[in-house]
Amino acid sequence: MALNWVMLHDRNSATEGFVPLPNEKTIFKSSHRTSLSLTAPKTTYPAHSSNVNINSSDGTCYLTNQRIVYLPKTSSEAFSSFSCPLLNLHDTHLVMPWFGPNAWTALVKPVAGGNIPSGSAYIELKLTFKEGGAPDFQSKFEAIKERLQQVVDVARQTNTDSRRVGNDGMGGVNLAAVHLDELPRYEDSGHDRIAPQTETRQEEEVTVxxxxxxxxxxxxxxxxxxxxxxxxxxxxxxxxxxxxxxxxTPSDAPPGYEEAQQQSVQAEMEWRTEGRS
Structure with a gap:
């Protein structure tokens, strides 16, 4: 988390917004009527107390594959920009009140040299989307953070040089390799073999x-x-x-069965009489 460290385009430039980092791509952009609030959490211990209290009623929030960037509509010397790496955002959830616009809150871990008092362990961030877009922001944030966390975990297991890991925990990670597009849905090709279905015996119904x-x-x-x-x-x-x-087995005898039986009996009787004589 850093204040007033985002590089902005020149006012005379045709490009609006901020200057992206290497391999940085914008995934979500809110309307210009998005408010920001940075305050100390209510559950902060006295040893980590902080007097941070920054508010902006209108501004634009950007979600990239590396960080969250907020640019107020009217900047001042005290507050001109806000940025935070994705992996420094914890306990994120969506707030949907009965009355009023939806909001998104998170606990932010400040980075070294980010213009945040050193005694601040965590800062509470609240983004209020006055013109909608909070659910879309939440779903895209969770998806890209999960993919980024997987890439970082693999890099940490294979990277033995701890000096390459920076404050954002993404040192030595090729962010260009992070998959940003949605995975395609499975569709049956019609050519795959399907296992035969086995017959299942119907269970006896129980009357209650x-x-x-x-x-x-x-x-x-x-x-x-x-x-x-x-x-x-x-x-x-x-x-x-x-x-x-x-x-x-058929119950009736086949045709000619009785005649064949009589002939066999008569032949046996003749054989016996000839043998006696």
Whole structure:
């Protein structure tokens, strides 16, 4: 967090706003009717007390892939700009009151040489979006901070030179490699193989009796439950009978079965009489 350290474009220049840092890209820009408030948190311990109290009724807030920048509509020597690295913002949340515009608050950790008193451990930041845009700002802030935190964590694990890590905790990190676009949504191509669905057995329904049910109601519910079970069993038996129709043994004898049986018996009798003679 730093005050009056943002480099601004020349007033005669056609470009408005601030001069971006290397590999810095603007993700969100609010309307010019956004207010800012920098105060000491109410829960600050006496050892870390601070008398910071800066307010701006109108201004523009910028969200980039590296920091938050606020430029008041009317600047002064005391307050001309505000900036803070994304990883120095903690406990961020959206405030949506019943009456009045939405606001966004955060606890800010000051950086060394940022024109903030040294006794300030954390400063409370409040941005009030008078013309809307707070939910959009919050969603984009959380998305880019999460991606930036992942890149920084990987860099810290692979970077053994602690001298390269600055006050913003992003030393040695290639910010150009941070993915800013939304990931594409998954769409079925129609060519992928899909695993076959397995049949699931339907669970038996459980009838819950009310605590104050009368005897007539209990008998009626029991009869309805038995009727449902009988109907389900008949449907299952019909399905099994149709499936097993091809595998059942025929009840009638095949054609010519009796004549073949008589001939075989007669041939056996003749064989036996010839053997005795």
């Amino acid at each position: 009796m009310p605590a104050n049910a009368t005897s007539d109601q209990v008998r009626a519910m029991a009869a309805a439950h038995r009727q449902q079970q009988e109907q389900r069993s008949r449907q299952n038996s019909r399905g099994h009978s149709s499936d097993n129709a091809e595998h059942e």
